[in-house]
């Protein structure tokens with residue numbers, strides 16, 4: 001039996017609804033596989049602003065740091081749009097990532113066969129898409145100094161040190177080991193010095209992973225290949241800015257925003273959250289797609305709890321209910337239109353059946 005303490009940050013809008021289903025699925029996994037998970041909920045984002053006047057209260061961060069993993073819903077809402085930056089829900093999210101020290105963002109892009117028509121690409125191009133983008137999260141142009149903007153000049157600095165590249169490369173090689181053992185490192189080494197260092201360090205780390213096949217590619221050609229032959233990729237590792245763009249490009253190949261999970265790891269505690277926001281337009285209606293949140297819970301099982309069989313069981317349950325035609329209204333082509341809760345229930349019954357089989 002394994003024991004894990006999980007902090008739950010439902011946040012705002014549909015964050016609350018989808019997180020409830022993800023926690024329910026984790027409870028079913030624990031019961032079915034004989035583990036003990038304890039859950040503690042805390043305020044975050046707009047909910048924290050309303051109650052405490054700050055988007056990330058100290059006690060929320062302290063609780064996250066004292067736990068094994070954090071499951072987050074989503075934050076934000078139109079009522080906070082005119083707040084000063086320090087009092088925006090999204091500022092709390094950035095502070096949380098920094099506080100946890102997570103430097104590796106993992107975004108799987110997996111196309112479920114029943115959702116093939118929801119992809120903007122032709123079925124014959126996109127069928128079989130199953131990749132993981134590992135994006136460096138704390139370096140590069142988003143954080144590099146110097147940076148400034150004046151009336152007639154803007155400046156940012158894309159900076160990486162060898163240790164920063166090494167630690168993200170190790171996360172990517174380890175992730176590749178859990179998959180098809182194929183890693184593409186994406187850079188712009190034909191133009192950028194920072195990419196030349198990136199490539200050198202990745203090659204050095206590769207020596208510790210002889211079982212993983214490494215290829216280097218340029219970001220411009222990768223952007224093209226993602227929409228012309230997405231199945232060529234298994235794991236992609238890249239720096240912050242390139243990863244921001246490529247992970248959104250890969251995500252859109254797979255259908256609804258509501259399907260996409262993410263994991264931010266490498267720091268003190270892993271943070272798991274769906275890619276979508278708080279969706280104020282559908283909040284409170286019970287129709288939000290919880291599958292991105294539930295798939296994020298599967299990533300928590302994989303990367304924090306190291307429970308691969310349990311993670312796979314949860315991911316297979318998602319595939320099975322989609323194959324059976326279940327879906328929320330964002331998955332228009334699914335014949336069995338159901339609620340957020342009913343999707344959660346369908347997944348939970350699949351978990352129990354899979355273990356009993």
Ligand SMILES: NC(=O)c1ccc[n+]([C@@H]2O[C@H](COP(=O)([O-])OP(=O)(O)OC[C@H]3O[C@@H](n4cnc5c(N)ncnc54)[C@H](O)[C@@H]3O)[C@@H](O)[C@H]2O)c1
Pocket residue numbers: 014018073074075076077078090093257258259273274275276277278279280281282287288289290292328330
């Ligand atoms: N990580 C986060 O917490 C995060 C991410 C993005 C946006 N936001 C915040 O969320 C708020 C709304 O932002 P937005 O509207 O640009 O993006 P959004 O992701 O909330 O919604 C975009 C569209 O996708 C739909 N959608 C999103 N998730 C869905 C789901 N699970 N099921 C069904 N449909 C879903 C919404 O209904 C909406 O039409 C803003 O305040 C924004 O800042 C937060």
